Amino acid sequence: MDLIVDLLTQGLQMTAVLLLAPLLTGVVRKLKARLTRRQGASVFQPYRDLIRLLRKETVLAENASWLFRVAPYLVFSSTWVAASLVPTFGSGFLFSWTADLIAIIALLGFGRFFLALAGMDVGTSFGGIGSSREMMIASLAEPAMLLTVFTLSLVAGSTQLLTVSELMSSPEVGLRVSLGMALVALILVAIAENARIPVDNPATHLELTMVHEAMVLEYSGRHLAMIEMAASLKLVLYMSLIACIFVPWGIAAPGASGTDYLVGAGTFVAKIAVGAGLLAVFETSIAKMRVFRVPDFLGAALMLGLLGTLLLFVSRSL
Numbered sequence: 653m654d655l656i657v658d659l660l661t662q663g664l665q666m667t668a669v670l671l672l673a674p675l676l677t678g679v680v681r682k683l684k685a686r687l688t689r690r691q692g693a694s695v696f697q698p699y700r701d702l703i704r705l706l707r708k709e710t711v712l713a714e715n716a717s718w719l720f721r722v723a724p725y726l727v728f729s730s731t732w733v734a735a736s737l738v739p740t741f742g743s744g745f746l747f748s749w750t751a752d753l754i755a756i757i758a759l760l761g762f763g764r765f766f767l768a769l770a771g772m773d774v775g776t777s778f779g780g781i782g783s784s785r786e787m788m789i790a791s792l793a794e795p796a797m798l799l800t801v802f803t804l805s806l807v808a809g810s811t812q813l814l815t816v817s818e819l820m821s822s823p824e825v826g827l828r829v830s831l832g833m834a835l836v837a838l839i840l841v842a843i844a845e846n847a848r849i850p851v852d853n854p855a856t857h858l859e860l861t862m863v864h865e866a867m868v869l870e871y872s873g874r875h876l877a878m879i880e881m882a883a884s885l886k887l888v889l890y891m892s893l894i895a896c897i898f899v900p901w902g903i904a905a906p907g908a909s910g911t912d913y914l915v916g917a918g919t920f921v922a923k924i925a926v927g928a929g930l931l932a933v934f935e936t937s938i939a940k941m942r943v944f945r946v947p948d949f950l951g952a953a954l955m956l957g958l959l960g961t962l963l964l965f966v967s968r969s970l
Contacts, residue, residue, distance in 0.1 A: 658746040661913075665745055666736040668917075669892070673735075673884035674698035676891070676928055683932035698884065702877050710873030713774040723770035724871065724878035727763040731882040734759035735889040739896050741916035742904035743814050751813040753801045756889075757794065760845070763882065764790055771867030782866025785943060789844055789851070789863065792950035797841050799957025803834040804897065806964040813896060821900040829970050833960035835898050840953035842890035847883070848931070850941040851949060863943070888924070895923040 678695035685692025712721065737751040764786065771783035801811060807825065808816040819825060844851045847864040868879050896903070902919025904912040941949065963970040 661742065662736075662746040665740060665742070666732070668740060669735045669885065669888050670732065672921075672924070673881065673888045674702060676888055676924060677884045679925070679928045680887075680932050680935075683929060684936055687932060687936045698880075702881060705872075705877035705880070706874050708873045710875055713776075713870055716774050716870070719766070720770050720773045720870075721875070723766045723773075724875040724882075726766045728878040728882045728885075730759045730763040731885045731889070735885045735892065737813070738889060738892040739813060739817060739903055740892050741920045742908065742913050743817065743906060748814055748906075749812075753804070753811045753813060753816070754798075756813075756893075757797055757801070760886070760889075761790070761794060767867055767879070774870050776870060778862070778866045778869050782863055782869075785863045786867060789946060789950065792947060792954060793841050793844050796837055796950060796953040796957050799954065799961055800834045800837045800841070803830050803957060803960040803964060806961065807831065813893075817896050817900040817903065820897055821903075830960040830963040831898075833956040833963070835894070837953040837956040837960070838890075838894060838897075840949065840956075842894065844946070844950055844953075846887050846890060849935040850938050851946055853940050891924055891927040892920075895920070895927070899923055 675695060675698070678693070678698045681697070682692045682695045734756045737747065737756055739745075739748070739751065768783040768786050771779035771786070773779070804816050805811045807828070807830070808819045810816065825831070843849075847853075852863040852865075864883070868876065871879055902916055902923075904916035908916075
């Protein structure tokens with residue numbers, strides 16, 4: 653009986669992130685439209701777009717290989733698994749022991765690798781440009797993310813998300829400069845990894861600035877739906893990660909009652925709503941930067957992660 657309950661709660665966690673992802677994308681778009689005094693589309697428009705894409709015929713380039721057809725499913729599945737590992741409304745699920753920060757980075761890197769290969773597979777100039785730019789961003793974002801993980805692991809003594817979350821919710825951690833640097837570095841990496849302004853703008857198709865969109869221009873139908881869904885799941889993942897580590901309050905503990913899980917779900921939705929509002933305000937108040945300035949943007953995240961790690965080597969109280 654306990655195993656069935658564990659399987660149900662784990663399934664609920666995976667279903668929740670899957671259903672919430674398009675809604676979060678719709679809310680951010682709606683808030684950005686309202687902040688610029690436009691009506692904007694409904695917050696449920698991403699669901700309609702996904703259904704429309706799933707109904708459309710998939711068109712493939714003549715020279716597309718099996719890799720081009722398989723990549724969307726690999727990207728979607730790896731991102732969904734990674735997003736499901738992050739504690740959202742509760743912890744102590746059946747697969748919580750796999751919720752390791754290094755494993756999550758590896759899963760995201762796996763999806764990025766196949767998406768970049770698929771971008772080059774059909775041999776178009778746009779695909780090649782997008783893949784090379786994506787790898788350039790990844791070469792800076794992944795080290796910055798790893799340094800942030802090192803900072804957190806030095807404080808918590810583990811890279812397990814459950815351990816990190818429990819320690820961060822305890823009063824013994826307190827305010828630390830290193831954790832502040834890790835938070836800023838993680839936010840900068842999240843902006844770059846999710847192709848958000850000022851690093852990228854998937855809403856435009858300008859060849860001089862495209863990154864993510866250039867890689868997926870050749871996709872259509874259900875393949876494009878998988879990629880769009882993976883992009884929404886990645887946004888949920890990073891917001892859940894920031895909430896789980898730096899705002900860990902409200903998460904139901906292992907073995908909690910149904911009421912605690914409901915409170916955890918309400919708290920999680922409130923955290924995500926605040927994150928969506930802050931992201932919308934940030935994106936409407938800043939301009940898209942040129943591609944060659946992206947290394948400076950991610951270099952700041954890299955240095956903050958490194959300084960946070962070094963500060964903890966100097967003194968564990970910093």
